[in-house]
Amino acid sequence: MSAKNGSIKLVAGNSNPALAKAIAGELELPLTKAVVRRFADMEIFVEIQENVRGSDVFILQSTSYPANDHLMELLIITDALRRASARRITAVVPYFGYARQDRKSGSRTPISAKLVANLITHAGAHRVMTVDLHALQIQGFFDIPTDNLFASPVMVRDIRERFDLSNVMVVSPDVGGVVRARGLAKRINTPLAIIDKRRERAGESEVMNVIGDVAGYTCILVDDIVDSGGTLVNAADALLANGAKEVYAYISHGVLSGGAAARITTSRLKELVITDSILPTEAVCNAKNIRTLSIATLIAEAIGRTASEESVSSLFD
Numbered sequence: 001m002s003a004k005n006g007s008i009k010l011v012a013g014n015s016n017p018a019l020a021k022a023i024a025g026e027l028e029l030p031l032t033k034a035v036v037r038r039f040a041d042m043e044i045f046v047e048i049q050e051n052v053r054g055s056d057v058f059i060l061q062s063t064s065y066p067a068n069d070h071l072m073e074l075l076i077i078t079d080a081l082r083r084a085s086a087r088r089i090t091a092v093v094p095y096f097g098y099a100r101q102d103r104k105s106g107s108r109t110p111i112s113a114k115l116v117a118n119l120i121t122h123a124g125a126h127r128v129m130t131v132d133l134h135a136l137q138i139q140g141f142f143d144i145p146t147d148n149l150f151a152s153p154v155m156v157r158d159i160r161e162r163f164d165l166s167n168v169m170v171v172s173p174d175v176g177g178v179v180r181a182r183g184l185a186k187r188i189n190t191p192l193a194i195i196d197k198r199r200e201r202a203g204e205s206e207v208m209n210v211i212g213d214v215a216g217y218t219c220i221l222v223d224d225i226v227d228s229g230g231t232l233v234n235a236a237d238a239l240l241a242n243g244a245k246e247v248y249a250y251i252s253h254g255v256l257s258g259g260a261a262a263r264i265t266t267s268r269l270k271e272l273v274i275t276d277s278i279l280p281t282e283a284v285c286n287a288k289n290i291r292t293l294s295i296a297t298l299i300a301e302a303i304g305r306t307a308s309e310e311s312v313s314s315l316f317d
């Protein structure tokens with residue numbers, strides 16, 4: 001894929017150099033020379049080492065672990081580009097951190113997703129591009145154009161290649177994820193089941209009720225985030241207890257904090273498939289039942305279309 005617009009510049013933060021390189025490769029563009037380094041007190045310093053005046057600049061940066069450092073890098077890179085007279089700045093944030101705090105979960109709690117949207121906008125971004133936002137309404141937290149790309153075409157291709165779809169059931173691991181799971185089930189024309197997590201009484205452990213007859217099916221759990229892995233591991237156990245033949249999971253963002261990779265490896269999940277929206281840790285790379293699909297081509301295509309003012313949504317028709 002070659003970029004049609006010669007004025008495109010790609011600037012990578014430090015969150016996911018491998019994905020940035022792959023996107024640049026797809027677009028047949030070099031990454032713009034820039035340094036993002038630290039002062040002794042860990043303040044971030046950015047220097048864009050090429051002329052970007054009048055350019056259409058895409059910053060590639062997931063706000064993944066360490067979320068605060070990567071977010072601050074994104075903001076400071078944006079500021080540097082704005083002051084360097086870039087014509088248009090698009091923050092490409094494959095994994096948008098803080099998205100799980102998208103409403104007041106209790107009295108006197110923040111809506112951090114909205115705060116982060118404000119910060120990105122005020123830093124000087126003109127557009128945002130992200131992948132599988134935790135909640136679709138976060139798009140509305142931005143008052144600048146925001147493209148929420150979907151990893152599902154990449155997942156669907158992989159699922160079609162690997163499974164006999166006549167025996168597959170897509171499963172949402174919680175009620176909140178039903179729309180996402182239903183969308184994928186529709187694309188591959190399979191039935192859908194839902195897990196309803198409930199704590200009957202305070203202090204009692206969660207009960208996983210499976211809605212749908214999963215007996216004999218190969219179940220594919222679909223979700224946006226795997227963090228501790230607890231949701232998936234418990235869901236896999238519940239599905240197998242209800243007669244599922246085997247359980248796989250396709251999850252957009254492999255946050256996989258702490259000992260999550262080990263938890264997945266020792267679980268009854270046959271395989272966890274994630275995307276490279278977040279740079280996999282060594283533990284994730286070494287985990288025998290975790291596989292990564294790349295979304296570099298998808299993001300590169302969306303960047304190319306944005307630059308040449310073509311439709312991005314038609315990527316998902």
Ligand code: R5P
Pocket residue numbers: 173174176177223224225226227228229230231232
């Ligand atoms: C929750 O709403 C999300 O969609 C995920 O289900 C959740 O973040 C997974 O977290 P964990 O892997 O820690 O159970």
